[in-house]
Amino acid sequence: MPSAPQQPDSAQAVLEQSPARPFGTSHKQGAGHFSEWSRATKKEFLIDWQAGRASEWILVQGNEGGDLDSMTSALTWAYHLEHSTENSSQPVKAIALLQTPTDALDLRPENKLALKKSKMTPGHEDLLTMDELPEDPETLSPKLRGIVLVDHAVPLRKWRNARILSIFDHHVDKGAGPNADPRVFEKAASCSSLVARQMLDELEKLDQEYHMPHELLELILRAIAIDSGGLKNDVTTDTDIETAKRVLKRSNWRDSRLKDVMKDLDDELSAAKSHLDHLSVRDLLRRDWKGDLVDTPSPRTPTVSLGFASIPYSLDEQIEKTEFHELFDWFAIHAAWTAAVGVDISVCLNKYKIRDESGKKKKMREIVLVVRDDVRINEDQANSLFRTVKKALEDNKELGLKPWHRANELAPRQMVWTHESGAGRKVIRPIVEEAVMAWD
Known part of the structure; x- marks a missing residue:
């Protein structure tokens, strides 16, 4: 067994491993205890x-964006809940639920690579995965023993009837599950750091430690590595570093230096993560999609459906991916996707780089706002909602929004801005949600 991470698979090799499940056929089963446990x-x-x-x-669930951190946190805590109680008088049954469709998992090549490496x-x-859940969450949630939220501060509306047993999140505490235990809200680059720390703390207090598969330990290290830039970026905390040290000591890479292992893992995953040129516009829209129902004060429309996409390409680059290479085609694809998921108002957050006059690369961002009138709201309501959200975004001086260079070609209830503020979904989403909640 190697003492350091193996060289990353080429991006092409990762892509050649098809996610499809043809009728009547099955893939070769994964190898190792972790895969066997998950399947069983x-x-x-x-x-x-x-x-x-x-x-x-108990269903352990991350956010619907389905990134490596969310997936790893859910798998780690579900494994721990089952194994830490298996010899007790009250054994726990727990499973990780990935809140993404099966065919969307491989839209994140870094996830595909990490799962392959974990056998x-x-x-x-x-x-x-979400599309394999045998019952609608609205009816399943009250039947469960409960749910655990990881990398997610508040359950989606469809899980509102479930009992929240525990929460682990590295973002803002929004008050959900006040009686949850453990209830951990702490700044860290990776939520996996918080979950793994709690797991190891509890594991080391047991009379007899359960078996910890090296595949799971390596998955945890990969999640921490990509979120922390190999423990080197500006969001890395002592918790990330100390947890990575503890996990490394139990892994097959225990004889290697932490900084070398984490750099290698970050390099291999970042290389995979950037390989997205093969994805269509629809795949880019659903690759990192998050949304939920939002309450409004309007008696006519008490709730609207709001969705966010994060895409690492400019709108101009995405237009070139369409069949006709035209603006109308991008919005047609976008309309088909938002209709499929029943969204009233959608926000696409694009980020990319351009070269300035000196030749240096500069980070740019775009916001694409679209409001539909064919799901829950009529045309007059849609026009009003669009104006409300548009004003809220434009009035935020910290964003410094400028109309996109083709804004005059947009249809009603469509708007695109560019900005250099660096604000992503964590900043934009609350602005939009507050505007929706105040819309009447």
Whole structure:
């Protein structure tokens, strides 16, 4: 077994591993204890659901963006809940739920690579994804023993009837699950650092430690590495560093230096993450999509559906990916996607780099705002909502929004701005949500 991370697979090799599940066929099963546990847990959950025993289960769920941190945190805590209680009088049944469709998992090549390195089954047959959930969350949630939120501060509206047992998040505490235990809100580059720290703290207090598969330990290190830039970026905390040290000591890379391991892991995952040129506009829209229902004070429209996409290409670059290479085609694809997911108002956050007059690369961002009138709101309401959100964004002086160079070609209830503020979804989303919640 190597004492340091293996060389990363080429991006092409990663892409050649198809995620498809043809009818009547099955991929070769993953190797190792971690894959076997995940597959067996998924089978047991589905058997128990069929037998009416959903009340015995805890679902550990990350956010619907489905990045490596969210996925790793969910898998880690589900594994810990089961194994830390297996010899007790009250064993826990827990499973990680990835809140993304199966076919969307590989839209993040870094996830695909990390799962392959962890010897999971190609095609993700040993993972429970949102489209494989056998019952609608609205009806399933009250039947469960409860849910655990990881890398996610508040459950999506469809899980509102579930009991929140624990929360781990490295962002802002929004007050959900006040009685959850553990309830951890702490700044860190990676939520996996918080989950792994709690896991190790509890593991080391057990009379007898359970088996910790090296594949899971390596998955945790990969999640921390990519979120922290190999423990080198400006959001890295002591928690990330100390947790990575503890995990490394238990891994097959224990004889290697932490900084070397984390740099190698960050390099391999970052190389995979940047390989997105093969994705279509629709895939880019759904690759990192987050949304939920938002309450409004309007008695006519008490809720609207709001969605956000984060895309690492400019709108001009995305237009070139369309069949006709035209502006109308991008908005047609966007309309088809938002219709499919039932969204009233959508915000696309694009980021890219350009060269300034001196030849240096400069970071740029775009905001694409679109409001539909065919889901929950009529045309007059849509016009009003569009004006409300547009004004809220333009009035925020810190963003410094400027109309896109083709803004005069946009249709009603469409707007595109450019800005250099560096503000991403964590900044833009609250502005939009507050505007929607105040719209009447």
